[in-house]
Amino acid sequence: xxxxxxxxxxxxxxxxxxxxxxxxxxxxxxxxxxxxxxxxxxxxxxxxxxxxxxxxxxxxxxxxxxxxxxxxxxxxxxxxxxxxxxxxxxxxxxxxxxxxxxxxxxxxxxxxxxxxxxxxxxxxxxxxxxxxxxxxxxxxxxxxxxxxxxxxxxxxxxxxxxxxxxxxxxxxxxxxxxxxxxxxxxxxxxxxxxxxxxxxxxxxxxxxxxxxxxxxxxxxxxxxxxxxx
Amino acid sequence: xxxxxxxxxxxxxxxxxxxxxxxxxxxxxxxxxxxxxxxxxxxxxxxxxxxxxxxxxxxxxxxxxxxxxxxxxxxxxxxxxxxxxxxxxxxxxxxxxxxxxxxxxxxxxxxxxxxxxxxxxxxxxxxxxxxxxxxxxxxxxxxxxxxxxxxxxxxxxxxxxxxxxxxxxxxxxxxxxxxxxxxxxxxxxxxxxxxxxxxxxxxxxxxxxxxxxxxxxxxxxxxxxxxxxxxxxxxxxxxxxxxxxxxxxxxxxxxxxxxxxxxxxxxxxxxxxxxxxxxxxxxxxxxxxxxxxxxxxxxxxxxxxxxxxxxxxxxxxxxxxxxxxxxxxxxxxxxxxxxxxxxxxxxxxxxxxxxxxxxxxxxxxxxxxxxxxxxxxxxxxxxxxxxxxxxxxxxxxxxxxxxxxxxxxxxxxxxxxxxxxxxxxxxxxxxxxxxxxxxxxxxxxxxxxxxxxxxxxxxxxxxxxxxxxxxxxxxxxxxxxxxxxxxxxxxxxxxxxxxxxxxxxxxxxxxxxxxxxxxxxxxxxxxxxxxxxxxxxxxxxxxxxxxxxxxxxxxxxxxxxxxxxxxxxxxxxxxxxxxxxxxxxxxxxxxxxxxxxxxxxxxxxxxxxxxxxxxxxxxxxxxxxxxxxxxxxxxxxxxxxxxxxxxxxxxxxxxxxxxxxxxxxx
Numbered sequence: 003x004x005x006x007x008x009x010x011x012x013x014x015x016x017x018x019x020x021x022x023x024x025x026x027x028x029x030x031x032x033x034x035x036x037x038x039x040x041x042x043x044x045x046x047x048x049x050x051x052x053x054x055x056x057x058x059x060x061x062x063x064x065x066x067x068x069x070x071x072x073x074x075x076x077x078x079x080x081x082x083x084x085x086x087x088x089x090x091x092x093x094x095x096x097x098x099x100x101x102x103x104x105x106x107x108x109x110x111x112x113x114x115x116x117x118x119x120x121x122x123x124x125x126x127x128x129x130x131x132x133x134x135x136x137x138x139x140x141x142x143x144x145x146x147x148x149x150x151x152x153x154x155x156x157x158x159x160x161x162x163x164x165x166x167x168x169x170x171x172x173x174x175x176x177x178x179x180x181x182x183x184x185x186x187x188x189x190x191x192x193x194x195x196x197x198x199x200x201x202x203x204x205x206x207x208x209x210x211x212x213x214x215x216x217x218x219x220x221x222x223x224x225x226x227x228x229x230x231x
Numbered sequence: 232x233x234x235x236x237x238x239x240x241x242x243x244x245x246x247x248x249x250x251x252x253x254x255x256x257x258x259x260x261x262x263x264x265x266x267x268x269x270x271x272x273x274x275x276x277x278x279x280x281x282x283x284x285x286x287x288x289x290x291x292x293x294x295x296x297x298x299x300x301x302x303x304x305x306x307x308x309x310x311x312x313x314x315x316x317x318x319x320x321x322x323x324x325x326x327x328x329x330x331x332x333x334x335x336x337x338x339x340x341x342x343x344x345x346x347x348x349x350x351x352x353x354x355x356x357x358x359x360x361x362x363x364x365x366x367x368x369x370x371x372x373x374x375x376x377x378x379x380x381x382x383x384x385x386x387x388x389x390x391x392x393x394x395x396x397x398x399x400x401x402x403x404x405x406x407x408x409x410x411x412x413x414x415x416x417x418x419x420x421x422x423x424x425x426x427x428x429x430x431x432x433x434x435x436x437x438x439x440x441x442x443x444x445x446x447x448x449x450x451x452x453x454x455x456x457x458x459x460x461x462x463x464x465x466x467x468x469x470x471x472x473x474x475x476x477x478x479x480x481x482x483x484x485x486x487x488x489x490x491x492x493x494x495x496x497x498x499x500x501x502x503x504x505x506x507x508x509x510x511x512x513x514x515x516x517x518x519x520x521x522x523x524x525x526x527x528x529x530x531x532x533x534x535x536x537x538x539x540x541x542x543x544x545x546x547x548x549x550x551x552x553x554x555x556x557x558x559x560x561x562x563x564x565x566x567x568x569x570x571x572x573x574x575x576x577x578x579x580x581x582x583x584x585x586x587x588x589x590x591x592x593x594x595x596x597x598x599x600x601x602x603x604x605x606x607x608x609x610x611x612x613x614x615x616x617x618x619x620x621x622x623x624x625x626x627x628x629x630x631x632x633x634x635x636x637x638x639x640x641x642x643x644x645x646x647x648x649x650x651x652x653x654x655x656x657x658x659x660x661x662x663x664x665x666x667x668x669x670x671x672x673x674x675x676x677x678x679x680x681x682x683x684x685x686x687x688x689x690x691x692x693x694x695x696x697x698x699x700x701x702x703x704x705x706x707x708x709x710x711x712x713x714x715x716x717x718x719x720x721x722x723x724x725x726x727x728x729x730x731x732x733x734x735x736x737x738x739x740x741x742x743x744x745x746x747x748x749x750x751x752x753x754x755x756x757x758x759x760x761x762x763x764x765x766x767x768x769x770x771x772x773x774x775x776x777x778x779x780x781x782x783x784x785x786x787x788x789x790x791x792x793x794x795x796x797x798x799x800x801x802x803x804x805x806x807x808x809x810x811x812x813x814x815x816x817x818x819x820x821x822x823x824x825x826x827x828x829x830x831x832x833x834x835x836x837x838x839x840x841x842x843x844x845x846x847x848x849x850x851x852x853x854x855x856x857x858x859x860x861x862x863x864x865x866x867x868x869x870x871x872x873x874x875x876x877x878x879x880x881x882x883x884x885x886x887x888x889x890x891x892x893x894x895x896x897x
Binding site: 073074093 | 577630667692693694695696714719
């Protein structure tokens with residue numbers, strides 16, 4: 003499992019990339035979450051994972067006090083993604099209570115941010131907000147996840163965050179369209195303003211934007227290592 | 232003042248509480264040099280027997296006539312030292328306490344030298360004040376040896392019986408047509424399985440036949456004025472349209488009555504007539520006509536009940552009647568209502584017919600209930616085979632409702648209901664969705680064990696997330712995370728029972744205004760001290776018992792009712808109440824009867840009266856709390872608060888500022 007707080011499931015990985023079969027297999031695996039204990043590890047917790055400051059840190063980053071959670075499971079029951087992930091809302095809040103901060107950085111947990119858990123929580127915790135706080139904490143401590151860097155860089159270069167897949171490009175050409183939507187001419191001025199905004203607010207530094215050249219180099223290096231899955 | 236006073240000063244170490252910070256011997260040494268101080272001593276514990284004996288000894292030896300005790304807050308030991316002074320022949324109101332603990336050592340623990348200096352100043356101020364105190368005498372006033380008990384559930388019934396057994400007259404009122412309260416609605420009681428009405432009904436009958444108890448049902452409390460020992464009470468007897476004296480309870484009227492409406496006593500699960508008794512064991516067995524649903528009151532026709540009544544008890548012209556009483560004490564036992572799970576789209580109550588509350592199930596499973604003890608699905612009248620209970624509905628919720636508290640009884644009554652279902656129907660399955668099980672009480676954990684093992688009730692740890700109905704079968708599906716399995720499940724049930732919690736009964740807020748007592752944030756009536764004065768309210772002479780004070784089970788309710796009865800009788804047994812003399816008094820030579828004092832007084836103590844010299848304000852001592860509001864407001868400075876006169880306070884302030892404050896003695 004990859005590092006970084008990737009709020010996406012293995013199941014959602016684009017099936018059109020080279021290792022399509024492998025991704026499909028991963029997706030199938032993720033559809034049947036493992037029963038039993040939450041964290042399947044080949045070692046026991048030693049307490050090193052424990053961060054006694056985590057609860058307070060979540061509050062500092064805008065979350066509520068998770069200590070009052072009764073572990074009733076109502077959040078999990080109403081969660082729209084709970085059936086698709088082994089990491090249930092209630093489990094994640096329990097991890098917060100225990101202060102297992104670093105576990106959050108190493109598992110592909112997910113929150114859609116729908117706030118249904120907040121609507122139902124009898125302890126008046128807002129798990130969705132807690133997860134936003136944890137994302138903030140993770141970015142502060144481990145840096146910005148790669149996919150965000152990529153997407154924001156793409157927005158600045160192309161005016162949109164996602165590049166259409168090869169299938170879609172072919173389909174567009176078949177329909178007599180340009181393979182890529184030509185957003186650039188119309189929005190060139192806006193993109194310039196966006197760039198200024200990013201620079202003035204130092205958002206570019208925070209995210210660590212990469213040029214096309216840099217992105218290409220990085221990808222090549224990663225492919226050479228075989229790190230891309 | 233003829234001779235100069237002889238003041239004794241006693242500085243308390245209070246162990247290390249004061250002595251650890253303030254140099255007490257130095258303070259005593261300093262005090263002995265002050266004007267009129269005959270003797271000054273430092274003691275380890277002035278409140279101990281040894282400390283008290285020391286005061287007595289010094290009073291005798293030095294002929295002391297005024298005492299300053301420099302120790303803790305007067306809230307703690309002022310009564311102690313007043314008693315010591317009184318026993319030694321000194322007027323108890325010539326004792327003044329200087330607070331060296333809360334107001335000095337505890338707040339200045341970091342600076343011993345300054346704390347000692349401040350202690351000296353405080354003692355000097357106290358000595359200045361005690362010099363100006365005047366001897367006062369507490370008045371004893373007679374009490375009315377009668378108690379008003381509001382609410383005739385098990386708490387009110389028990390308190391009334393206990394009081395009557397001690398020879399104290401009781402007026403027991405209830406706004407329902409029958410006594411019995413919530414307990415009468417229940418089937419069995421946990422954990423013993425006693426039939427509720429079987430143990431309650433004899434008590435209800437006893438109330439009817441006890442000479443000292445005057446029972447007024449269908450009656451509301453409208454006004455309670457006066458003070459401990461002497462309350463004036465106004466009650467309203469609602470129009471019952473049936474003469475209680477004549478009615479023999481034969482039921483001929485009800486049989487003929489053509490109107491059918493949901494019976495409140497059966498939580499709407501069954502019907503009653505417009506003229507009715509709520510349940511067969513009702514006491515008194517007197518019929519009540521519900522004018523809202525009666526055809527005669529709507530159209531002027533019908534009148535069948537009046538025609539068939541063999542004793543002519545039905546009286547359509549009856550009007551509400553006012554009853555005025557004098558009582559010495561009041562016991563509030565107004566009980567609880569069950570929470571109504573009204574949130575649409577959550578648990579499906581009142582949306583899906585097969586979702587009912589626990590109290591509704593109590594009525595179904597009760598042999599005297601609308602189905603004669605048959606548990607049926609409201610949708611089709613069949614016997615359910617799969618029943619689920621949902622715990623903590625309207626309790627322990629910091630969000631959707633404001634009921635943050637645990638209602639205490641739901642875990643236990645669910646065990647009881649689940650076990651009863653299992654006993655009645657061998658092939659029934661019962662599942663309980665819970666967050667925590669709280670079985671703390673005598674025999675409760677053993678009962679839980681039994682319910683799980685012998686009765687085979689299934690416990691599922693998780694709060695239901697969604698409740699849905701199959702539109703064809705009317706079966707109910709509960710989706711929940713079973714937290715101990717880490718699995719989300721959807722299970723189907725024939726009947727879902729919501730274990731609803733307790734909320735203050737409907738009239739609580741109105742009664743709070745009538746009685747002038749306080750409520751805690753949960754809405755229930757507030758006791759003065761959670762541990763040491765659990766049945767007393769902030770208004771002397773008014774006591775609380777049962778679920779009016781907070782959720783509790785029957786044993787706790789009965790214990791509390793007995794405690795309230797005991798507290799009330801202890802107050803009345805003495806025959807008198809002591810009225811503190813620290814009250815406001817009007818100088819009638821100065822008063823111009825402007826009436827401002829009447830307006831500002833929160834207790835209704837001042838009145839404008841006619842005197843030989845014209846109109847004057849006069850303060851009823853027994854009503855006065857000595858708060859001083861009137862004294863501060865009086866534009867003519869005609870009102871003085873005894874024990875807090877301008878002279879007494881100014882002398883103290885003068886000392887604080889070395890006589891430079893410029894206080895002119897006003």
